[in-house]
Amino acid sequence: MQVEVAETAGFCFGVDRAVNAVYKLLEEGKKACTLGPIAHNPQVTGDLREKGVLAVDSPAGAPPGYVLVIRSHGVAREVEEEIGRLSVPCVDVTCPSVKKIHRLAREAGEQGRVFLLFGDGDHPEVRGITGHCTGEFLVCRGAGELQTLLKNRPDLSKLPIAVAAQTTFHAGEWQNCLGILKKVCTNAVFFATICNATAKRQKEAKALAQKCHRMVVIGGRDSSNTAKLRDICAEYCETYLIERADELPAFPAGLRIGITAGASTPASIIKEVLVTMAEVNNNELNFEEMLEESLKSLNTDEKVHGVVVGISPTEVYVDVGRKQAGFIPANELSNDPGVKPEDIVKLGDEMDLLIMKTNDQEGTIMLSKRRVDAMKGWDEIQEAQESGEILTGKVIEVVKGGVIVLKGAMRVFVPASQATASRGEDLNALMGTQVRFRIIEVNRQRRRAVGSIRSVLREERKAAQEKFWETIEEGQAFTGTVKSLTNFGAFVDLGGVDGMIHISELSWNRVKHPSEVVNVGDTVDVYVKGLDRENGKISLGYKRPEDNPWVKMEREYPVGTVCDAKVVGMTAFGAFANVIPGIDGLIHISQIADHRIEKPQDVLKVGDEVRVKITEIDFDKHRVSLSIRALLEEEQAAADEAAAEAPANEIVYSTELPADEPEE
Template sequence: MVELAKTAGFCYGVDRAVGMVYDLLEKGKKVATVGPIIHNPQIVSDLAEKGVIIVNEPKEVPKGYVLVIRSHGVGKIVTDEAEDLALELADATCPFVKKIHRLATRAGEEGKVFLFFGDADHPEVMGVVGHCTGEYYVVKNESGLYELWQNNPDLAQKSIFVAAQTTFNTNEWKNCLKTLKKLCTNHEVFDTICNATVLRQAEAKILSENSDVMIVVGGRESSNTAKLFSICNENAETYLVETAKELPNLEGSLKIGITAGASTPASIIKEVLVTMSDMNQIAEQNFEEMLEESLKSFNTDEKVRGIVVGITPTEVYVDVGRKQAGFVPANELSQDPNVRPEDIVKMGDEIDLLIMKTNDQEGTIMLSKKRVDAMKGWDDIEAALESQEVLTGKVIEVVKGGVIVLSKNMRIFVPASQATTSRGEDLNGLKNKEVNFRVIEVNRGRRRAVGSIRSVLKEQRKAAQEKFWTDIQEGQRFTGKVKSFTNFGAFIDLGGVDGMVHISELSWNRVKHPSDVLSIGETVEVFVKGLDRENGKISLGYKDPSQNPWEKLEKEYPAGTVCEATIVGLTDFGAFANVIPGIDGLIHISQIADRRIEKPQDVLAVGDKVNVKITEIDFENHRVSLSMRALLEDSQAEAAKADNGEAEVVYSTEAE
């Protein structure tokens, strides 16, 4: 019995590179490749017969040739040289490899060490190294990692980016990462092993465990073929062949498994299958049927994994390892309608997808990313409901009755009553903001999840209040926002806790209403005048003590001073007059005139400017007594004195 691995043969990157060369030849182009386009001597030989030449560096390319960069990629110096020489370039670098190039460059730009697991002599690794802009190291295996650390003990203190060759052995990778955790904690791991490699190696392991003999088909120079051989050889007698001519003579009723490296063309796999069938005298299975089985049409609602190979404003193209061309419409990429495709995925990204519709006639598959994400999200959301974990999400829409929060790739509806701390607030202010919330209801059947922002805000406010009351002291200064007004003062939000500035504390001048001094929403500097911890009340001061007019009054306007004052108020018992800004004094009705008057309004009106004498100052109770009558009496006394003096002089003259 012969069984062929489903993942045998060309991977996406190799198929793309080889196809690019053949396509250029069909267009009549002359082609040169940097190194062999593929690690398969048969393909390389066929291309050589068609005129394809192999060069080591751009300056070797003859005039008129197109230079193809193979899927392994090259260092930046190679592409820079090609551009300097004005060569026509066709870049077939595998998207997975391109991703590693970007990581290598980024590590240097961020001042981090780039640690790369792979074979230093492999073209892919040499190309990656050519994109390193800072400190880097190439390690082949776990023992090489230990050796690196022994020779460079300071690495344990550095920040490290960790990546691997796309064809690196997955088991070795796991062992290396386990060891790295013991050696260093400040490292960031990027899983750059190609998904096709992972699947190929995993399938080879399972197939070899269930086979008597394994045949690995591929070029002896191929790294991924060598790794397949190593994996299979651990479980079964294994042979590595490049063509059917190298097959061993296997007789008897053996169970034979066949796998092939990523650089092995379908024609060679077919030749091996047919030869094995003849050897074992079994009914030959149509190879085309076997291939078609691996290329079978997908069923709708089937999950697949693909690699991003193209991005446009309206859709993303993906390779899912089958004959159909996969595409994801922009509205199937994310639950957030405001994001662009390039914000969600990048070239070479590997993503999980759900098949929405197949079109065998056109050879296309319509796929969805957001639906797969939503499937994963339900479990997370239900777990969050159970644990009452606080989640973070972005408000992407304001809808009738509430807002939509995107979190864990799920659309969570937050009713208006649960969106803010108080009802009636404008929800539009939440749009595009990051918010914390709890899940309060999940109904998978109705595809509905409900959350509450308010419950988290209340908890946060309560925690802030407790800390606030623990720390606050009299005299402490705060920056707060004016929240609301009453006739007797203004309430200031100090950050989760409100304090009140009494109207008398707003200004040294007379204030009719807090709005004369402050505006709602204004940021102000205040200080704590008094605390009532039992009732949770805070009295605040706002006016500047350095501008205290009573200090000015004491220095410049002692009792007995005569000054001009403005009448600002009239009562039955007297008139209030402004002496200096911030201080009003009382002119008692008995001190307004030198005669009896019925009421102050008979003599004075608001706005009148009058001369007064400061007769008494009560600094403790902030009271000033004024008198107009005292000035009149002083004036009369002066006049009388003057009159008496003049009379005496006249009498003396007459006596003479």
């Protein structure tokens, strides 16, 4: 007797992920319950039940303290909302392929299309999908029901429709349905939603059944995809559907037996069936050869080639051409902890992987991509050290004593003394940035590579300085960044070379400290006021001549101008008042009032708003003289003049008696 096992028999990545999620919760000491059976396999559900895992019918059935697991079939939108409303702790392991159909169902309604889904209306996956429909939807089991539907609904031929299928739908039946629809419907869009693993499994089962005398399909009798495998195989040869090894019939000698298994069948049951067949048929030698060929025991540290068949937020599922289901944890994809799996790989990507751990009981292999990449990266790092090549990488961690730079898959340590252009700079500012660096040390035995950012920065700075001094001229304008502040000015990075703005050049107004005008990190427009090439010093100007308040004073405030001013200072000989921003004038004590005063404070105080007249301006010495008294005297003179010009016939009344008339 010859036995051949289908290449993709057993767990699909969706079911594998769901089952592993439950076992992981148990390993973490948590209580778990599943929304319906986690898999259509009595052995799997029985083992979980013995470990205390409950199967509930609704979110409300989850006992307090239990974590609810949404299986790979997915659930309707209203169930998701109920979970949120009840605040039930939840782990959602809906198959990514099913999630895609949820989105298509929702978008079909939003676009005004009728959603036509091929599948079993009673299957939990189909109920979950239709629960995400936002418009009219229809469910058909196959071509026969489709013909009846089109007869009863002739309007469908002209309506916009979106067509999809349950992930485990019969691939051949799907093609039959498409053939009918494409002839009848003029406004339809079709989506290939049958899971790739399902399609491949069905194709292999068909090919195997065509060349075998008997077929054994292993899986739960309630499993939709297992039932379809049985139906496919039964078209070509006698087929048996079994759940356990003890259900195997005794096959006559000399037959060729094919074995396949549904997506919910773990590798351990497939292996048990193979062992039993060998014992029943007393063919130990063939069994050993068969087992070695079909299961291909994988050893840790072995390299394999895989194809990405699924992506989730926490891991990537890979087909490595073996019975075991391969998965790559997110932390084994890349050395960069900040990236997401979907940023690194996409469905269909092929890659070399390293086996980290195998689990024959569950039929899984844990794989690593980053370790294979790191092995390849050592040669590049070694060559870069020898040649002095400048590399580019991303700072992914700030650690004690330095930073970690990721170059490809290689983690390069850069000490704090080599991380910045000068000591004392904040290393956190480098986090997430792209940096250029050199490799200064490689130790393969310790798996350690050390780099230097500073050496590159200094070379770049030196080159920039040389080029800068070749072209710089007085009066040249620059846009720079304020690098540091001192009491006497601000230092500005002009692009590899620093210049200084003296405090007197920051503003036309008086400032006590540069921070009143600029801050570290500000972008400023400056111009070169002076150059000291011998000592490498650059004096910068910041305030603009056109903003000079004395220019405005000369243009808009000539001598004789009357304006409002604010008292800003007091002295024994007078008060200073601000005329315009940047210019204060002196009101001498003799010009504060129209009578003698002992001190300015008798009339004025700081903050007073006063009306003044500009009596004198000395532009060379930057002095302005102001007077309140001049305005008061002008007002009095105007009043006297008005009184003198009063009409002659105006009667003036007086209470005083003439001096030459006696009193009565």
